[in-house]
Amino acid sequence: MSTLDAERLLGAGDAALSDVRLMLEGGRIAAHLPAPSGAGSLVLPAFANAHDHARVTRASQGGGVGAALEAWLPYLALIPSVDPWLASAVAFGRSARGGAGAVMAHYTRVQGLVDYAEEARAVAQAAREVGLRMAFAVSMRDANPLVYDREDAMLARLSPTAADVARRRFMRAPMPAAEQVALAETVAAEIEGDLVTVQFGPAGPQWCSEALLSLIAERSAATGRRVHMHLLETQAQRLWADARHPEGLVVWLDRLGLLSERLSLAHGVWLRPDEMELLAERGATVVTNASSNLGLASGVAKVGDMVARGLRVAIGLDGMALDEDEDALREMRLDWLLHRGWGHRPALSQAGLLEMATAHGRFAITGDAGAGAAPGAPADLLTLDWAALSAELIEDVPPMDLLMAKGTAAHIRGLRVAGREVVADGRVTGVDLPALEAELLAALRAGRGQTEDLRAVMPELRAAFADHFAAEPPCC
Ligand SMILES: [Zn+2]
16 A cells, blocks of 8 residues: 555546545555645646557657658668667656656567567566556558559659669568468467557558458457557548548448457548548547657647547657657647637537546557546556646646646656556656666667668658659559
8 A cells, every 4th residue: 555645636526636645555546535735746647648659769860850751751760770678668768757657559660689579578578667558569561561552653763772772671571461460469478468468550551451451350359459550640641542442441441340449540630520430430549649740741630520529539649749758748738739629619628638648548558448546546647746837826727727838747756557656756767767768879879880771862762752742643
């Protein structure tokens, strides 16, 4: 049994409570008791980062700043391979310090220095050492390695040297669909348990064959395993989808049996209202990524329209937080500012926003929506410096108003996950994060030589990808 005192407590009812002592036992909130006044802390449920990739680097470290998604993706291949435990421990440590108690690790970047199952074990180990809840979504793809169909047109834009590098680096033959699904299930058998679950992680409809998506849908229905996938992140993906699936991309996914409450879909920037309705009907979740969508020129998701249609919306940082600082509180504020509605027509309530950032994200990651700060809820709790947040107040401003005005990760003092102190006094407790960050940076710089061939042609590739997507008809 441990205790946590809150001068203000969010997530245990409509209004904030004052001076509450939370009794924590067995990883849950056992009871609320009165606390002495003036504890100086604001306690709220921990943020659930429902779309991320356990990224090795921050966005600007590897170049490509300003490129739109399709011209930016090749930059990820420039990042040298490093020890997967080290890279993941840094990613999860930064997430925790930014306020996330649960993370979706859509593992699109495999380091490949050891076999896949061993790498997955290292990632799970890192999550457990940091102390986060983590869904490891096994990335799966077997189509369109370079662009969305019309690879010949893209290759024709390149010099022979660049075309050769592109073929070698991006166009390797994929693993057969059945083997990809079997690998995910093998990994699950090895690493699931104690904070860690495994999901199928198809990269996106434009990167997966019908056979692969059908098999994933079938195995998900048979076993209950959750599925996490990118969907309609960019306009180019929308154009591809409309050309490739005239009957409707989301209708097609439904026909494959993929749409269910086990499915979460990242981005959905270019979803149409009829597609939002179908997803809502099937109980799927859309994970919105405001900073990432702005940083990669993808657009602004119509979150208000999604909420109005009863679609469950969660929030993700996608490794691309606005200031590259994994700040979950700033991301919540950005979502609030972009999606609350214009003028006097509200489209999103503060309570709805908090639910997106906590319960909905937790559901996408763990399949369990139980979140909050009431007795019985998991003890996944964020503690902020209320004294600092409220220092300049003249009126009695509600805590959520204040968070929406100025709350950032700089106010985070503590984070508990299943009752364990994962961040204390603003520091990650399970690993020495500053030391690991320094070690990772040194390893990345030392490994630059691994990708020299790609670096040499990167300016040409960036321009060619941008020209291709600006000029080519989308598909077929
Ligand atoms: Zn992503």
